[in-house]
Amino acid sequence: MELWFTEKHTENVHFSIKVDRQLYSGQSEFQRIDIFESPEFGRFLTLDGFMMLTEKDEFVYHEMIAHVPMAVHPHAKHVLVIGGGDGGAVRELTRYPGVERIDLVEIDREVVKACKTYLPQTACRLDDPRVHIYYEDGLRYVRDIRSEYDLILVDSTDPFGPGEGLFTKEFYGNCYKALREDGILVNQQESPFYRNDAVAMQRAHQRIVQSFPISRVYQAHIPTYSSGHWLFGFASKKYRPVEDLNAEEWNRLGLATRYYNTKLHIGAFSLPTYVNGLLEKVEPLKEEE
Amino acid sequence: MELWFTEKHTENVHFSIKVDRQLYSGQSEFQRIDIFESPEFGRFLTLDGFMMLTEKDEFVYHEMIAHVPMAVHPHAKHVLVIGGGDGGAVRELTRYPGVERIDLVEIDREVVKACKTYLPQTACRLDDPRVHIYYEDGLRYVRDIRSEYDLILVDSTDPFGPGEGLFTKEFYGNCYKALREDGILVNQQESPFYRNDAVAMQRAHQRIVQSFPISRVYQAHIPTYSSGHWLFGFASKKYRPVEDLNAEEWNRLGLATRYYNTKLHIGAFSLPTYVNGLLEKVEPLKEEE
Numbered sequence: 001m002e003l004w005f006t007e008k009h010t011e012n013v014h015f016s017i018k019v020d021r022q023l024y025s026g027q028s029e030f031q032r033i034d035i036f037e038s039p040e041f042g043r044f045l046t047l048d049g050f051m052m053l054t055e056k057d058e059f060v061y062h063e064m065i066a067h068v069p070m071a072v073h074p075h076a077k078h079v080l081v082i083g084g085g086d087g088g089a090v091r092e093l094t095r096y097p098g099v100e101r102i103d104l105v106e107i108d109r110e111v112v113k114a115c116k117t118y119l120p121q122t123a124c125r126l127d128d129p130r131v132h133i134y135y136e137d138g139l140r141y142v143r144d145i146r147s148e149y150d151l152i153l154v155d156s157t158d159p160f161g162p163g164e165g166l167f168t169k170e171f172y173g174n175c176y177k178a179l180r181e182d183g184i185l186v187n188q189q190e191s192p193f194y195r196n197d198a199v200a201m202q203r204a205h206q207r208i209v210q211s212f213p214i215s216r217v218y219q220a221h222i223p224t225y226s227s228g229h230w231l232f233g234f235a236s237k238k239y240r241p242v243e244d245l246n247a248e249e250w251n252r253l254g255l256a257t258r259y260y261n262t263k264l265h266i267g268a269f270s271l272p273t274y275v276n277g278l279l280e281k282v283e284p285l286k287e288e289e
Numbered sequence: 290m291e292l293w294f295t296e297k298h299t300e301n302v303h304f305s306i307k308v309d310r311q312l313y314s315g316q317s318e319f320q321r322i323d324i325f326e327s328p329e330f331g332r333f334l335t336l337d338g339f340m341m342l343t344e345k346d347e348f349v350y351h352e353m354i355a356h357v358p359m360a361v362h363p364h365a366k367h368v369l370v371i372g373g374g375d376g377g378a379v380r381e382l383t384r385y386p387g388v389e390r391i392d393l394v395e396i397d398r399e400v401v402k403a404c405k406t407y408l409p410q411t412a413c414r415l416d417d418p419r420v421h422i423y424y425e426d427g428l429r430y431v432r433d434i435r436s437e438y439d440l441i442l443v444d445s446t447d448p449f450g451p452g453e454g455l456f457t458k459e460f461y462g463n464c465y466k467a468l469r470e471d472g473i474l475v476n477q478q479e480s481p482f483y484r485n486d487a488v489a490m491q492r493a494h495q496r497i498v499q500s501f502p503i504s505r506v507y508q509a510h511i512p513t514y515s516s517g518h519w520l521f522g523f524a525s526k527k528y529r530p531v532e533d534l535n536a537e538e539w540n541r542l543g544l545a546t547r548y549y550n551t552k553l554h555i556g557a558f559s560l561p562t563y564v565n566g567l568l569e570k571v572e573p574l575k576e577e578e
Contacts, residue, residue: 040302
């Protein structure tokens, strides 16, 4: 017998992973949740059939969403993670002794439950005493918060289905208000390569540019995501992602990482020419840097 | 009817592309050559079933193999391209007015013929008067050359089949001798992600380190190659790839590119921690930088 999971990166491009067995399958109020075991990637989680993480390459995504802003902000104490019910971003954040409180706002309780049972590699720090989980819509959660967080990580699904609201101008505007005067917002921002992904990426960038004075994009290699070329947005009120990097201080922490390092941090903001072009096309209100 | 091309990135990971039609299929003395037309990637070339290039993303590979060394070497006049019968690397090199001679050594005459007929996007500059094509084994070609080239680009297939000899210590040693005293060697060096690719990448790096005083690795996002995370080797006798970058001079040339730019040039040499680890593991004879 052969069992294969296939994700359509586009209608004309399929990415297929050989599966040993399905560990979990459930339908929550919000989405279908599946967890598989595979010989190449270990366990992997899909939501509505879309790849969220694999044990083999989740380190890239989670290190890049957490350590990039943490190495820039000199004293991030209160952090909000929106989405990210798998616990991977929280795991990286709990490694910082200076972080005092991590609020995780995940709309789907069933995702957290399934990950705690089947994905201990990412969910391992959800019981840290600094972590507070709220099962709520992130869009609604940030609406009434004012100047509370040093850092917000938007660890969302794609911009359709339950994650759709996390790509709106209203949401980014509310994140701005929920951040302190030197706060940073980081979001997963899709891929620049295939057309539909690129359009979503541009739309997110345009909206963030309208909400934040500083807005830059950085990249990483994530083999199990569409095209393998993934982008993150870095938006902030005060700190610039490269110029204000505290490399020495971050390196003094002595955190062992597999993808992130402070040299790569700088390089990740140097984008291909065509990606710069896609971003500039939607930056009519670009601020002076 | 649906027609799909599938490449096995590993035994357990398949990458599939919807095909409109097969434009060409031939068996040369060395390998099977196929060219397809697809809705997502335009035309694409495979050798023995392995993806060589697609019209949609070949710009990444060809810009990164050609412009990185050209932006470092201040006066590259004589260039040798080994492999690269599709003409993509040659196309980028012919854009430099300072390049006086490009010798293309391609083992398989049938590849050049098929690309000239079906892939004009890459083969379009093979008729440039500065280009001289030799249908020979690259390993044998470089054996008797002494101090002739400013730049050698090894645009090879994978390290098995006809390309195998282009990953040997003997070959790199002969490239060293074929280069002038300030010459640069750039080679495509596989991917760090899946185990078999990573082992090939390490083996190549180890051998190059033993042949050249300066040996560094840089990366690019190539969606249609295994894992999308691709590496190139930069080896030289004198110039360091980042410190000796002539950004101003390169930008004065005014070459329009879609992937390469001089800021990305620097960033491309900042590798993920696990890739640095793979490289260091095989660098027992590492030189002082």
